[in-house]
Amino acid sequence: MKSKISILLIIVFTVCANVNSQVTPYxxxxxxxxxxxxxxxxxxxxxxxxxxxxxxxxxxLTPLFPKLQSMNLNSVxxxxxxxxxxxxxxxxxxxxxxxxIDNAEKHKLKLCLxxxxxxxxGESSYIPLWVKKDTKRFFRVKKQNGQNIETISPFCDEAxxxxxxxxxxxxxxxxxxxxxxxxxxxxxxxxxxxxxxxDYNDIALKKIEKEVPTQLISYLQQNKTNLxxxxxxxxxxxxxxxxxxxxxxxxxxxxxxxxxxxxxxxxYINELATMGKKEYPLPMFVNAWIxxxxxxxxxxxxxxxxxxxxxxxxxxxAKNIDILSPDIYLPNFKKIVAMYHxxxxxxxxxESTLDAGRAFYAFAQHSAICxxxxxxxxxxxxxxxxxxxxxxxxxMPLITKYQGTDKIVGMLKEGDxxxxxxxxxxxxxxxxxxxxxxxxxxxxxxxxxNEFFVAGMNIRVTFATTMKNRIxxxxxxxxxxxxxxxxxxxxxxxxxxxxxxxxLRVFGRQQLTSQIDEKSVETSNSPQPYFYSANIxxxxxxxxxxxxxxxxxx
Numbered sequence: 001m002k003s004k005i006s007i008l009l010i011i012v013f014t015v016c017a018n019v020n021s022q023v024t025p026y027x028x029x030x031x032x033x034x035x036x037x038x039x040x041x042x043x044x045x046x047x048x049x050x051x052x053x054x055x056x057x058x059x060x061l062t063p064l065f066p067k068l069q070s071m072n073l074n075s076v077x078x079x080x081x082x083x084x085x086x087x088x089x090x091x092x093x094x095x096x097x098x099x100x101i102d103n104a105e106k107h108k109l110k111l112c113l114x115x116x117x118x119x120x121x122g123e124s125s126y127i128p129l130w131v132k133k134d135t136k137r138f139f140r141v142k143k144q145n146g147q148n149i150e151t152i153s154p155f156c157d158e159a160x161x162x163x164x165x166x167x168x169x170x171x172x173x174x175x176x177x178x179x180x181x182x183x184x185x186x187x188x189x190x191x192x193x194x195x196x197x198x199d200y201n202d203i204a205l206k207k208i209e210k211e212v213p214t215q216l217i218s219y220l221q222q223n224k225t226n227l228x229x230x231x232x233x234x235x236x237x238x239x240x241x242x243x244x245x246x247x248x249x250x251x252x253x254x255x256x257x258x259x260x261x262x263x264x265x266x267x268y269i270n271e272l273a274t275m276g277k278k279e280y281p282l283p284m285f286v287n288a289w290i291x292x293x294x295x296x297x298x299x300x301x302x303x304x305x306x307x308x309x310x311x312x313x314x315x316x317x318a319k320n321i322d323i324l325s326p327d328i329y330l331p332n333f334k335k336i337v338a339m340y341h342x343x344x345x346x347x348x349x350x351e352s353t354l355d356a357g358r359a360f361y362a363f364a365q366h367s368a369i370c371x372x373x374x375x376x377x378x379x380x381x382x383x384x385x386x387x388x389x390x391x392x393x394x395x396m397p398l399i400t401k402y403q404g405t406d407k408i409v410g411m412l413k414e415g416d417x418x419x420x421x422x423x424x425x426x427x428x429x430x431x432x433x434x435x436x437x438x439x440x441x442x443x444x445x446x447x448x449x450n451e452f453f454v455a456g457m458n459i460r461v462t463f464a465t466t467m468k469n470r471i472x473x474x475x476x477x478x479x480x481x482x483x484x485x486x487x488x489x490x491x492x493x494x495x496x497x498x499x500x501x502x503x504l505r506v507f508g509r510q511q512l513t514s515q516i517d518e519k520s521v522e523t524s525n526s527p528q529p530y531f532y533s534a535n536i537x538x539x540x541x542x543x544x545x546x547x548x549x550x551x552x553x554x
Contacts, residue, residue, distance in 0.1 A: 025184040027283050027322055027346070031404025033367035034346035036283065038110060038184050042400035044363055045112065045185075046392045048376025049077035049351055052120070056084065058099045065103045067380040072389035074396075075110040075184070077350055077372050081126040082117045086166045089130050094173055101174070105182045112185045112350070112370075115170065117163045117272065120190040121289065122302035124152045131162065138162070141194050142201040151194060154264045154304065155203045160271055168275040175280035185370075186282050187350065188272040191289040191327065192265050193302025198257045199264075208260050212249045216263065217242050219316035230255065230309045258298035259313055265304035266317035273320035285323035286314070287350050290336065308339040315344060323369070327351035333358050334365075334414060341366040354379045356388030357412050357441030360456060360543070363392070364410030364443035367403040387509065387542030394482040394545065395443075395455055402445050411459065413440035425449060427472055427550060428464045434505075442506060442543065450475075452548040453487075457508030457541060465552045474501040476549040487547055508544040 028037045035042040048068065055061050055078040068076050078100055086092055097113075104111040116126035124132075124140075131138050131152075138159045140148040152159045167188060174183050198204060220227065220235055221242070227235070234250045235241075241249045250256035273284045288306045301307065306314045306324040314324055325348045326340045333352075341347040347368040352358055354373040362368035379385050392399075402408040411420040413433040420431040424446045433440035435458040442456015454461055465472030477498050480489040498505060 022181070024280070025181060025282060029404075030400075032343075033404030034369070035367070035400060035403060036185065036369045039181065042403070043074075043110070043184070044368075044392070044396050044399060045075045045110070045348075045370030045372065046073060046359070046389055046396070047075040047077060047112070047370050047372035048073050048379070049114075049372045049374045050079070050377060051375050052079060052116075054377065055079055055096060055100060056081070058095065061096070061099060062103055064377050065107045065109070067377055068109060069107040071376070071380060071382075071386045072393055073109060073376070074393060075112060075370075076104060076376070077112040077114060077187075079114040079116050079190075080170065082115070082131075082163065082166055083126050083128045085170060086128055089128070089162075092166070092169055092173075094177070097170065097173065098177060101178050101182050105180055109182075110184045111182050112187065112372075113170075113174075113183055114187040114190055114350075115167055115272070117167060117189055118152045118154075118159055118268070119192045122151065122191060122193045122195060122305070124150060127152060131159070139201065141196075141199045143196060144200050146200070153199055153201055153204070154192075154261070154268045155199060155201060155207070160268050164272045164275040167272045168279050171276040171282070172279040174282075183282065186276065186284045187287060187325075188276065188284060188321075189269050189286060191287055191302060191305060192269065193289065193305035194261065194299070195302065196299045197254055197297070197303065198261060204264075207264075208246050208257070210245060211243060212246055213263065213317075216313065216316045217249075219312065223312065227312050228309050231259070231312055254297050254299075258303055259310065261298070261304040262306075262310040262313040263317050266306070266314045266321075270318035270320050273318065277320055283322045284320065285325050285348055285350070286318075286321055287325045287327050290326050290328065290330070292330065308336075311340075311342070311345065323348045325350050327374075328358075329353060331414065334361065334412060337362055337366050337368075341368075354382060354385055355439070356385050356392070356543070357439045359388075359392060360441050360443050361410040361412035363399050363403075364408050364445075365412075366410075383511070383540050384542055387511070387540070391455060391509075391543045391545060395453075397485040398445055398447070398453060398482070399443075402447075407446040408443065410443045411441060411456070423466060424452070426466050426552065427452075428466055430462045430464070432460045434458045434460055450550045450552075452550065454504060454506060454546045454548055455543055456506050457543045459506045461504040461506065461548075462502070463504075463548070463550050467552060470552050470554055472550060472552050474498065474504065474548060475551045476547075477501065477504055478547040478549075479544060480547060481545055487545075489547070493546075504546060504548055506544060506546060508541045511540045511542070 025038050120126050139156050141151045141153045142148050238251050246256045246260045286306050289302045291301050291307050311324050328336050347366045348370045350372050351374040359371035362371050409422050411431050422429050440458040442459050445453045463472050477493040478489045479491050
């Protein structure tokens with residue numbers, strides 16, 4: 001009898017242990033934050049995106065995964081192209097898709113898949129050859145001079161149906177093949193839009209003269225106070241009309257044409273998302289080739305993509321797209337993320353630079369779901385970045401716990417900035433950036449009334465109380481690490497390290513490395529140079545984690 005009970009208990013515990021891994025990833029609200037739930041828990045995508053062609057063959061792809069794992073990533077973004085997935089109409093090749101899932105699972109990485117379908121960077125170079133050749137069935141964007149270019153028109157229903165069908169087949173296969181939920185989120189299409197003011201084909205020119213869809217008008221009315229400023233201004237200046245053509249509702253200007261093109265692209269992509277989610281309802285996002293200069297008109301950047309000024313058009317047209325995401329290579333990172341982080345749009349950054357400071361800032365200050373440098377495999381030997389990502393992995397349980405609250409803030413030095421000031425609880429906190437030409441960034445999390453975790457590098461932090469007639473002090477500073485959500489102290493900092501607890505000096509963790517430097521030297525009595533080798537020691541600094549205990553007295 002006892003053996004039967006033991007067997008039963010083993011079965012029950014096994015089922016309970018595996019139940020979370022069987023839950024499809026989803027988005028969930030936590031306070032003011034929207035978080036990605038993976039295996040039943042909030043998950044930060046400490047991530048990187050592969051180069052476009054890195055997943056085009058199993059041979060090239062497979063050796064990359066050990067490198068990715070060594071970089072302390074917990075997830076990776078990789079592409080699946082329509083041309084390789086459906087090389088012949090109706091016949092699908094799952095080889096690369098399965099290899100991506102297998103390799104990611106083997107190396108304990110979660111996976112975001114990008115569908116390079118009708119468009120990638122505003123062009124149609126990843127469509128199958130059978131689509132490229134058939135320009136009658138799959139018609140193209142037309143220029144103002146009547147010339148057809150190679151880009152699929154967003155007004156082509158046949159292309160939309162074929163693309164959506166293949167995308168749905170991929171989603172179905174992921175559901176059936178990916179038993180351990182390695183794939184956690186999907187991006188249909190990539191940086192869509194055309195490099196002109198409008199598609200000049202006959203269908204588009206007729207449609208723009210028709211009435212603005214009631215679905216968009218209803219959205220404008222329901223969200224009038226929260227609309228992006230340019231959209232709101234153009235609509236109200238035209239009388240806040242509830243009927244009329246695009247020109248009548250938004251005015252005779254380039255933006256009205258851009259809204260029209262945006263609606264068409266968003267509707268096309270929403271069809272893919274709808275078909276895909278019927279097969280497997282993973283969260284889905286689209287990314288934007290963002291506006292590079294404020295004065296740029298639509299068409300200088302891809303016209304029709306989800307840039308910040310047309311986010312509301314996407315929200316109205318593409319109900320099955322969960323997140324609109326910026327690809328950020330510009331230096332004004334903080335301004336851009338603030339544009340995309342809205343109550344109805346969590347922040348997810350699928351492409352950016354190899355800059356860990358941006359990741360720290362985005363996760364802490366804007367409750368980001370993901371940060372991913374593009375061409376991540378190129379950074380495999382970047383020790384500073386790898387170590388910083390390791391620290392983010394340590395911090396993830398703390399960050400996810402406090403995202404969406406007023407207990408967590410991020411800081412990042414941009415340009416000539418010298419300091420950052422914030423109030424947490426009963427403390428005014430001043431952060432000064434200590435190095436002019438080095439990365440200065442971090443985050444602060446208040447975990448109790450007088451307890452703060454500070455992580456980062458090259459910053460100095462002081463604490464002063466907000467309470468009248470009282471003085472706030474630092475009581476203790478512990479440098480340490482987080483293991484399984486527990487803080488493990490390494491040393492107590494006092495004296496010179498904190499100026500006797502006057503300030504927290506966030507130097508970061510230091511690692512001594514040794515490398516061989518080979519030089520050639522010519523001698524006066526030898527026509528041939530000889531070589532010598534020398535060991536050169538170098539100190540590598542990466543973010544540190546500090547636990548600060550404060551107190552207040554009269």
